[in-house]
Amino acid sequence: MAQNERSTIFKGTSASLEGQKGSLILSAGGVSFIPDEGGRGVQIPLERIYAASIEGRILKKLCIVDSSGKRTLFSVPDLDQWKNVLEMAVHIYDALSTKAQPAAQKKPQVATPSAPPAAGTATASNPVTSPVAPPPPVTGSTRGSGIAQTVTKIIQKVPPVYNGQWPSGQDYEQSFQTLKLNLSPSIGKTDGWEAVRNPKNPSWYVHASGNYGSIYKISTGDGKFFALKCFTKKSLSINQRYSSISSYLNSLPNGPECLTHFVYYPEGIKTRKVNGVYFPMLKMEWIDGTTLNQFISAHINEPRLLKTTGNRIVEAAIALQAAGIAHGDLSGDNIIIDGRGKIRFVDYDGMFIPVFRGEKATELGHADFQHPKRNSQTYSEKLDAFSVLVIQLAMQALAVKPELWKKFNADDPDCLILRKPDYLKPSESAVVTELRKTRSRNLKKIIDLLLDYLSKDPLWDGFSLDQIII
Ligand SMILES: Nc1ncnc2c1ncn2[C@@H]1O[C@H](COP(=O)(O)OP(=O)(O)O)[C@@H](O)[C@H]1O
Ligand SMILES: [Mg+2]
Structure with missing residues (x-):
């Protein structure tokens, strides 16, 4: 019975190990690499997997670290999925085995890849039913069936990897x-x-x-x-x-x-x-309120309110940065002003938090609010500075010259008064030219800062957000 449960395959894809092509398979018994050409493969039992990570700057590989510290690097097509499912399997296994056994027995220290079973091939398109021989029983494992059985049940509840079209x-x-x-x-x-x-x-x-x-x-x-x-x-x-x-x-x-x-x-x-x-x-x-774009339209003739709302948005971004967070996509749509005038940020799809340091951003935010040089490497708690500058500039400019709203927003829900082309060619931008005519020293300070920022790195730390509260 234990043998059968261990042979249930949760995931299998084509992979390569040290240039050798084959199949990588995760079952309740652990991870097996089975070379296409036959010969010696690799078997890492679940109880010996210590961590899974993605390694390499350009050529990315799945790295499995076993309990003896040995690292095995696989090339697989779906890196993120492999890493996620392995992490999940190991967490579940660890949680269950710690419950079932005293901690001292948790991971066997003997670390030798066992010989693979007879070669079979699992393909990416048909991972579950392909005729792969089950991984061999794990030698040295005394817990075996009870935990493997529960791991099997739990992993089977993990949402299936869905590769089809996403709902509209x-x-x-x-x-x-x-x-x-x-x-x-x-x-x-x-x-x-x-x-x-x-x-x-x-x-x-x-x-x-x-x-x-x-x-x-x-x-x-x-x-x-x-x-x-x-x-x-x-x-x-x-x-x-x-x-x-x-x-x-x-x-x-x-x-x-x-x-x-x-x-x-x-x-x-x-x-x-x-x-x-x-x-x-x-x-x-549920946040009862209006998005920043709707708010500006509704209060375009209330300069004091626009001014204080701009300052409050900057303060909110400062509080985020102090907590090590960047929203990643601050825009007229993702800022809601609630019934009490409080600033609320929604849409955390592009958020940065400290544990994401070193990773790449998965989204680049709305281009009309982003530094034109922002790319996936632009990812830290400083990420919001440019968007905040763009928003504050609009709020303070509209407080002085409300007519700019009709002229430069013109009911466009995707931006305030500045757009990406204005950042790419500020010298040819009508709105920048108009803003530069201002006699307000405060506003001038923000415009100069924005123009300066355009020639710097998107994570430029040449100013702090509290300097733009006016
Ligand atoms: N918690 C919430 N309460 C009320 N309205 C919300 C909330 N979250 C989002 N919204 C509204 O829904 C819109 C779309 O949601 P959002 O999370 O920004 O989706 P997307 O990732 O597609 O931009 C937002 O612009 C905002 O107006
Ligand atoms: Mg949004």
Whole structure:
């Protein structure tokens, strides 16, 4: 029985090890590399896997470190998925084995790759049913079947790797019509949840949407509401990123007030089009308010309010930076001014937190709010400085000259008054030329800073955000 459970394959792809082509397979028994040409392969039992990471700057490889410190580097096509699923398997195994056994027995120290079973081939397209001989029983393992059995059960509950098309806003809209039938049972109690129709467009449930997701408002039946975000674009690292962000925000005793707490469900909601797959979902506080663009339009003739709101946005960004966080996509859409005038940042898809240092950014933010040289390497808690400068410049300029809104925004929900072409060629920009005519010393200071910044690195630290509060 134990042997059968150990032979259940969770993941298998083509891979290469030291130039040798073959298949990499994860089963409850551990990781096996089976060379296509036959011959000696590698078997690393689950209980001996210490860590999995992605290594290499240009040629990236999956690195598996065993309990003796030995590192084995595999080339695989789906690095992030391998790393995630291995980490998950090891965590589950460790948690269970620590419970089941005294810690001293946790990892055997003997570390020799065992000979592979007879060569078979698993392909990326058919990893589960390919005729690969099961990995051999793990020698030296005394725990064996009990834990392997539970690991098998738990890993089987891990959302399947879905490679098809991601649902559209329309697909989710259908799901919200019969919400309860489409929510994953893994969420827990959802009895009172009722989707609230959009008051501005009552035939729709969706309240707002962006490039990456749709936002729905849910009533809990007792006068309270929360927001659900469903994702319309595929992201390989979404599970790992949102789990890390959630843990980090929860670990901060006085988290920045501009952020909202959220719960991330790797398996959240299904759609009619894709049978049996639950897509991720984010549950968060419903923020009653208006986006920055709507706020400016509504208060364009209230210079004091525009001025203080600009300063508050800068203060919120300072608080984030002090907590080691950058939002990564501050824009007119992702800033909400709530009913009490408080600044709230939403949309954490591109967020930087300290544990992401050294990694690459997965998104580059809206180009009209980003330094033109920003790329995936631009990733630290300083990331927001340029966007904040662009936003503050607009707020303070509009407080002095409200007519700039009609002239340079012209109902464009994607920007305030400056756009990417203005950053690329400021000397030819009509809005920059107009802004430079100002006689306000404060405003001039911000414009000069922005022009200076354009010739610097996107993470330039030649100024601090408190200098632009005016
Ligand atoms: N918690 C929330 N409460 C109320 N409205 C929200 C909330 N989160 C997002 N929104 C609104 O929904 C819009 C789209 O959500 P967002 O997370 O920015 O999606 P995307 O990643 O596609 O840009 C936002 O611009 C904002 O107006
Ligand atoms: Mg957004």
